[in-house]
Amino acid sequence: GLFFESESLALEDWKETLEILSEEEKKALEPDIVLRTVRGSHFLKDRRKRVARNAGLLQGRVAWYKENDVGNALFNKPLSNTDMFRQKVLPIKIYGKNPQGHPILKFSLKDTDWYLAKKEIPEDHLLKLVIRT
Secondary structure, three states, X not given: OHHHHHHHHHHHHHHHHHHHOOHHHHHHOOHHHHHHHHHOOOOOOOHHHHHHXXXXXXXXXXXXXHHOOHHHHHHHOOOXXXXXXXXXXXXXXXXXXXXXXXXXXXXXXXXXXXXXXXXXXXXXXXXXXHHHO
């Protein structure tokens, strides 16, 4: 059917897109990001344009990751003020799981204390806390 033809095309585009990316860029990208990018280009009929668009979008994403130190913000370095941030600045409540097993979270904007965050946490550090949370 149409779904399988579309997925077959996405797989071919995926392979061609990865051939353009550097090893460093490939390592920086999660497979689901690559797949969503490839699927999002299906409206272009010309394969060369689709693959070029995919590679450009993904290379831009990796450049943004580097520019904003996303790797360290998400994974590498422990951040000070994390507990205070999660309890007082951006409290999150877990309500359970959806049918796919993903957590259902509630961010309460009325309970968010951005004034405390601005007072207690440097701006670049705050961005990393928000990304990690």
